[in-house]
Amino acid sequence: SEVLALIESVRGSDPLSLRDRALFELLYSSGLRVSELVGLTFSAVHWEGEFLRFIGKGDKERVVPFGRAAADALRRYLEFGRPVLAARGQKAGGGPSDRVFLNARGRPLTRQGFWKILRERARAAGIAKALSPHTLRHSFATHLLARGADLRVVQELLGHADVRTTQIYTHVVREAAWEVFRRAHPRA
Numbered sequence: 001s002e003v004l005a006l007i008e009s010v011r012g013s014d015p016l017s018l019r020d021r022a023l024f025e026l027l028y029s030s031g032l033r034v035s036e037l038v039g040l041t042f043s044a045v046h047w048e049g050e051f052l053r054f055i056g057k058g059d060k061e062r063v064v065p066f067g068r069a070a071a072d073a074l075r076r077y078l079e080f081g082r083p084v085l086a087a088r089g090q091k092a093g094g095g096p097s098d099r100v101f102l103n104a105r106g107r108p109l110t111r112q113g114f115w116k117i118l119r120e121r122a123r124a125a126g127i128a129k130a131l132s133p134h135t136l137r138h139s140f141a142t143h144l145l146a147r148g149a150d151l152r153v154v155q156e157l158l159g160h161a162d163v164r165t166t167q168i169y170t171h172v173v174r175e176a177a178w179e180v181f182r183r184a185h186p187r188a
Helices: 004-011 015-030 034-038 068-091 111-124 133-146 152-160 162-185
Strands: 051-055 063-064
Touching: 004 015, 004 034, 004 133, 015 034, 015 068, 015 133, 034 111, 034 133, 111 133, 133 152, 152 162
Parallel strands: none
Antiparallel strands: 051 063
């Protein structure tokens, strides 16, 4: 619920709000690692089919889909937000960047910069709980499994080499299954 509240709290048409909404939507929609998110280049985004193709952890190629909400937020950022940020970077003497996400000065966004954005946006959304970039990745996996996704598919989407790493997310699914059983079975 905190992740959804965070995403929904980012409103506005200024370049930073457009960027932040796109960051959060894409991270939650695709389960990327924060380093993959901030390192995303234009060539990695495939609009037809709505997927990302890039080199992830361990120099392995990953292909991950992203949803309609992420696509819409990313398009708005690229059309109305990023050009303003890129112009700031060029005005300050920086060259053009192939990175999708830029900071307020028009330079490529860093992992540390993303942490700062997340912390500030969570506080503004009234979320007292500490959120990390991994919280959005964890929510991505948990929500997929809770809605019936196959564990191996989630493993592939997360880029885990070993399925045992992915299995940590199944505890939520077990809890949900017990709750459904208790509500639905006449003799539970």
